[in-house]
Amino acid sequence: MKTILRLALNDxxxxxxxPWSMLLLASLPLVLSTLxxxxxxxxxxxxxxxxxxxxxxxxxKDLLTxxxxxxxxxxxxxxHLRLHFVDNEQEGxxxxxxxxxxxxxxxxxxxxxxxxxxxxxxxxxxxxxxxxVLPKVVRQGVALLALGLSGAAETLxxxxxxxxxxxxxxxxxxxxxxxxxxxxxxxxxxxxxTYLFPPLVQFETVPAADFHLFSTNAPSxxxxx
Amino acid sequence: MSDVLLILLPGALYFWTLFVGQGPxxxxxxxxxxxxxxxxxxxPVTAGQYVMAKMLRCFVLCCLASILVLVLxxxxxxxxxxxxxxxALVVAAAxxxxxxxxxxxxxxxxxxxxxNVLSPIVLMVLAMLGGSMFPYENLPRFLQMFGQVTPNHWAxxxxxxxxxxKPLGELAGPILGLAALGVLGSLLAFWLxxxxxxxxxxx
Numbered sequence: 063m064k065t066i067l068r069l070a071l072n073d074x075x076x077x078x079x080x081p082w083s084m085l086l087l088a089s090l091p092l093v094l095s096t097l098x099x100x101x102x103x104x105x106x107x108x109x110x111x112x113x114x115x116x117x118x119x120x121x122x123k124d125l126l127t128x129x130x131x132x133x134x135x136x137x138x139x140x141x142h143l144r145l146h147f148v149d150n151e152q153e154g155x156x157x158x159x160x161x162x163x164x165x166x167x168x169x170x171x172x173x174x175x176x177x178x179x180x181x182x183x184x185x186x187x188x189x190x191x192x193x194x195v196l197p198k199v200v201r202q203g204v205a206l207l208a209l210g211l212s213g214a215a216e217t218l219x220x221x222x223x224x225x226x227x228x229x230x231x232x233x234x235x236x237x238x239x240x241x242x243x244x245x246x247x248x249x250x251x252x253x254x255x256t257y258l259f260p261p262l263v264q265f266e267t268v269p270a271a272d273f274h275l276f277s278t279n280a281p282s283x284x285x286x287x
Numbered sequence: 288m289s290d291v292l293l294i295l296l297p298g299a300l301y302f303w304t305l306f307v308g309q310g311p312x313x314x315x316x317x318x319x320x321x322x323x324x325x326x327x328x329x330x331p332v333t334a335g336q337y338v339m340a341k342m343l344r345c346f347v348l349c350c351l352a353s354i355l356v357l358v359l360x361x362x363x364x365x366x367x368x369x370x371x372x373x374x375a376l377v378v379a380a381a382x383x384x385x386x387x388x389x390x391x392x393x394x395x396x397x398x399x400x401x402x403n404v405l406s407p408i409v410l411m412v413l414a415m416l417g418g419s420m421f422p423y424e425n426l427p428r429f430l431q432m433f434g435q436v437t438p439n440h441w442a443x444x445x446x447x448x449x450x451x452x453k454p455l456g457e458l459a460g461p462i463l464g465l466a467a468l469g470v471l472g473s474l475l476a477f478w479l480x481x482x483x484x485x486x487x488x489x490x
Contacts, residue, residue, distance in 0.1 A: 065332060069340030073311065074347060087307045088352035091299035092359055099291040269290045 114196050114203075117146045117154040117166040124174035125226045126211060158188055164196035165189045167204060177215035178223050217254065221247040292364055297446035298419035300356050301381060301439045305410050307352040308385045311341040312393035315480065316402055324484070334484035338477055342386050349382035369449040377449055377458070380465035381442040387472020388413075388438060394479035413437045441465050 077084060120127050134145045146163055148154040154166035168186035170176075176183045187204050189197035215222065224243040228235040251258070315338070318324040328334055357374065360366045368374050392409055396402035414420050416430060417439025426434055434440050441461035448458045455462075 065336045066339045066343060069332065069337065070343040070347070073314075073340065073344045077310070077344075077348065084307050084310070084348065084352065085355075087303055088355050089359075091296060091303040092356050092363075094303075095292055095295040095299045096364070098295055 112196065113142055113144055114199055115144045115146060115163040116200055117148050117157045117163040119148050119151055119154050119166065119168045121171040122169050122173040124172075125222065125229060126174040126177060126215075127169050130207070155188060158190045161190060161192050163190065164193050165200040167200070174226065177211055178219055178226065180215075180219075218247065218250055221250060292360060292366055293447060293450055294422060296356070296360060296366070297443035298414070298417065298423070298439055300353060300446070301385075301417075301442040302410065302414040302419035304349050304352045304356075304381075305385055305389060308345045308349040308382075308389050309393075309406060310348065311345040312389050313399065313402065315341055316393060316396070316399040319484075320399055328484065334481055335477070338480040338484065342390060342473060342477070345386045345389060346382050349385045350378055353378045353381060367450060368446070369452055373449045373455065373458075374446075377442070377445040377462060377465075380445070380462045380469065381438075383469025384438045384442070384465040384472070385469075387469045387476065390476025390480070391472050394476040394483070413439050416440075418443055436464075438465055438468055 120131075131145065131147075133139060134143050146157060148157065148166075151166070151168065154163075154168070157163045158166050166186075166188040168188075170183055170185065173183045173185075185204060185208055187201060189201065191197075221243050224239065224246065228239060228243070256262075315324075318327065324337075327337060357368055357378070361368060388409075389406070392406050393402050396405050416426070416434035417423065417437030418426070418434060419439045423431065423434055423440055423443070441464040445458050445461040445465065448461070
């Protein structure tokens, strides 16, 4: 045993005299992990999230597109989404070409009316080919928007139609009309209570180290209550 | 930053520390090829003692390199690695497994060139499957099947588990896996080296 220890100690003394190659190798995991961590979301705060610039050509100019405009100026969206309203397609495409926006979204004429009447609408999207990630974010957002609008029009169609009529009317709405719209909205929302209050799907922020892919998608979280 | 590092660092630490631990085993082959080994073994040192000394040195170097990275990451990035005793246990088990793994690779190689080719291949494959290069959870399911039996994965699981203050019972699987590889690999490598050097260490 003594001989083994002496041999090992002699070699270790030799390593101690020339430690640089080993120190370099030992420091590599730290250096590389730090580099990777700093590239892929190592900052850990939403303040570093980029702002997505989107050109919008709103040909509808009706109730739903008005709601969309106001949504983009509220809460988190106001910090990470900047809408540039344009008057025609050429102007929007010019912004895309100049890389001032990540995409151009064209909302069709009579979109709100079509949605409320159950007609299919087509939202056009022009992605900026010079960018990699942000146009895909916009594409996902538009897909989500289409789904949300379609769902909203289907479930809240009647109260929305009433609200639209009141807004477009030149006369001041009657108490009865306001009450009807409110009652209709409450009745519809009551039917959705199981899914919305509390929401069926909820988001939770967890530290990356505690994230377990499959436990967060546990069947109990996905099944209806 | 420390959250992301806690995911990346354990696997990377295991992978790169293996390169630190290669030195002693490379020396065995180098000293054999340069005919220094027969002279060493002509002195009152047996082949077994010589190999054991190299293995011990490999173990110490791997432990020191791992501790250095853990301490530096704690100081520079504020990573909390958890209970020091548990960390020491995991580091010892991981270093033991490195001795076993590297010993097997270098004992199986006939020449230094063979070892220099074989070693990176084995280490890279284990690193890719075990989550030292990409997060293990991002691997396809069929690769995860192979990855879950790699020492890289066990070491990462154990270190991350200690950092997350998991009870020792939950970490027993990966720690025992590392220890088993260390013991069995070292015994087999010792036997292979001993058999090779039995003739006086001549190439």
